[in-house]
Amino acid sequence: MISTAKWTVAAWVLAVCLPIGVARAAKPPRPNVVIIFADDLGYGDLSCYGHPTINTPHLDRMAHEGQRWTEFYVAASMCTPSRAGLMTGRLPVRNGMCSLRQHVLYPDSAGGLPQSEITLAETLKDAGYATACIGKWHLGHRSEFLPMKQGFDEFYGLPYSNDMKNRRVPPKKPGGKASHEYIGVPLMRGEKTLEQPVDQTTLTQRYTKEAIRFIEKNRKRPFFLYLAQTMPHVPLFRSKEFVDHSRRGLYGDVVEEVDESVGQVLDTLRRLKLDKHTLVVFTSDNGPWLVYRQRGGSAGLLRGGKGSTWEGGMREPAIFWWPGTIKPEVVRQMGSTLDLLPTIAKLCGAEVPLDRVIDGLDLTPVLTGTGPSPRDTMFYYRGNQLCAVRHGPYKMYYFTQPNYRNRKGIKHDPPLLYNLDHDPSEQHDVAKQHPEVIEQIREIAEAHQKGVTPVPSQLEIR
Ligand code: MG
Numbered sequence: 164m165i166s167t168a169k170w171t172v173a174a175w176v177l178a179v180c181l182p183i184g185v186a187r188a189a190k191p192p193r194p195n196v197v198i199i200f201a202d203d204l205g206y207g208d209l210s211c212y213g214h215p216t217i218n219t220p221h222l223d224r225m226a227h228e229g230q231r232w233t234e235f236y237v238a239a240s241m242c243t244p245s246r247a248g249l250m251t252g253r254l255p256v257r258n259g260m261c262s263l264r265q266h267v268l269y270p271d272s273a274g275g276l277p278q279s280e281i282t283l284a285e286t287l288k289d290a291g292y293a294t295a296c297i298g299k300w301h302l303g304h305r306s307e308f309l310p311m312k313q314g315f316d317e318f319y320g321l322p323y324s325n326d327m328k329n330r331r332v333p334p335k336k337p338g339g340k341a342s343h344e345y346i347g348v349p350l351m352r353g354e355k356t357l358e359q360p361v362d363q364t365t366l367t368q369r370y371t372k373e374a375i376r377f378i379e380k381n382r383k384r385p386f387f388l389y390l391a392q393t394m395p396h397v398p399l400f401r402s403k404e405f406v407d408h409s410r411r412g413l414y415g416d417v418v419e420e421v422d423e424s425v426g427q428v429l430d431t432l433r434r435l436k437l438d439k440h441t442l443v444v445f446t447s448d449n450g451p452w453l454v455y456r457q458r459g460g461s462a463g464l465l466r467g468g469k470g471s472t473w474e475g476g477m478r479e480p481a482i483f484w485w486p487g488t489i490k491p492e493v494v495r496q497m498g499s500t501l502d503l504l505p506t507i508a509k510l511c512g513a514e515v516p517l518d519r520v521i522d523g524l525d526l527t528p529v530l531t532g533t534g535p536s537p538r539d540t541m542f543y544y545r546g547n548q549l550c551a552v553r554h555g556p557y558k559m560y561y562f563t564q565p566n567y568r569n570r571k572g573i574k575h576d577p578p579l580l581y582n583l584d585h586d587p588s589e590q591h592d593v594a595k596q597h598p599e600v601i602e603q604i605r606e607i608a609e610a611h612q613k614g615v616t617p618v619p620s621q622l623e624i625r
Pocket of ligand 1: 202203241242396448449
């Protein structure tokens with residue numbers, strides 16, 4: 164009798180507990196994903212990346228609780244191709260979202276990210292995620308290219324940059340300065356225009372409110388929020404509360420308001436007890452817009468800025484936050500926005516498209532502290548021109564950009580070579596001392612170029 168009772172208990176324990184255990188092993192909890200993408204914020208513009216007079220306490224805390232990466236790259240140093248790289252995990256040269264003649268999409272462009280591309284939003288939507296794009300899109304503003312045709316359930320924001328469709332206003336007094344009015348920038352919800360021109364002073368606040376609403380609405384199911392801030396892209400605007408907020412002046416005010424927005428998003432996740440179930444990534448689409456002088460940001464000790472393939476154009480602040488899963492540390496390894504699609508797909512049980520080349524690599528070993536970054540090489544394109552290749556600490560240049568407006572750049576034959584570990588500011592060409600490194604990187608570049616099939620540019624379609 165006793166033994167039968169024991170067996171009954173054992174069978175009950177097995178019957179009740181085992182399926183739970185098996186279910187747990189087969190289906191780990193899937194994190195929510197929030198990507199906060201600043202616009203034109205430089206490597207040196209946050210206090211946790213060394214800025215002396217811009218104060219970003221929320222991003223600093225996020226970095227302290229998560230991983231702060233020092234060698235994180237975007238896919239291109241301009242808005243449109245950079246965003247295309249993040250969304251698809253593919254270099255923009257593979258899907259026509261780049262051009263040497265024209266850097267980005269304009270209001271009179273008829274092209275956009277092709278429907279044949281599979282976006283991160285589509286990947287996650289297929290895996291059962293609620294998806295929202297809040298903020299700047301800039302991957303095509305015609306109906307067939309808008310976010311809701313690319314895997315997003317919701318869109319609230321600007322279809323392109325906040326400086327587009329402007330009107331030059333002549334100087335008020337003789338000898339005075341001309342100014343610009345941003346008469347045509349629309350704020351959209353879905354495919355409808357809500358406001359045109361949009362009041363840009365409250366844009367950061369309104370994006371934040373929308374982001375919080377989306378998180379609250381989807382608190383009980385997995386969600387993906389792509390919060391692409393319009394700021395600190397010139398023209399700079401901030402709300403009344405942030406006027407004269409920063410010692411850095413107008414640009415600092417704007418960055419500090421973006422920081423406040425990040426704080427509100429993270430506080431919402433904490434309040435709803437979703438912080439341990441949400442991966443938040445903060446980065447920027449390209450380096451600082453240096454031609455705007457004090458209205459543009461800073462790449463810190465890195466050379467160059469927006470539009471160039473110098474480090475300052477493509478190396479960005481990047482913070483990964485997921486309390487309890489991501490081990491807090493400074494990561495001095497390479498990663499890229501190209502890697503977000505495969506990494507997030509892996510974490511969320513979503514599928515990486517297998518029928519095409521994906522340039523991104525899976526960074527989960529670094530995030531979970533189980534291994535090194537698989538990325539040891541980065542390709543730097545300007546338009547469809549391969550300008551430089553980094554492999555390990557060495558970066559080799561075929562072309563450099565002497566200034567923002569120069570499209571073709573200066574060709575280097577033999578190529579230039581910099582050791583980014585010794586010389587992060589790219590000041591000292593060491594090509595002559597390392598012919599063997601030049602040879603090795605040339606081979607990597609040639610093999611890469613053989614695997615790229617040129618496609619017509621989407622950016623030049625009118
Ligand atoms: Mg940008």
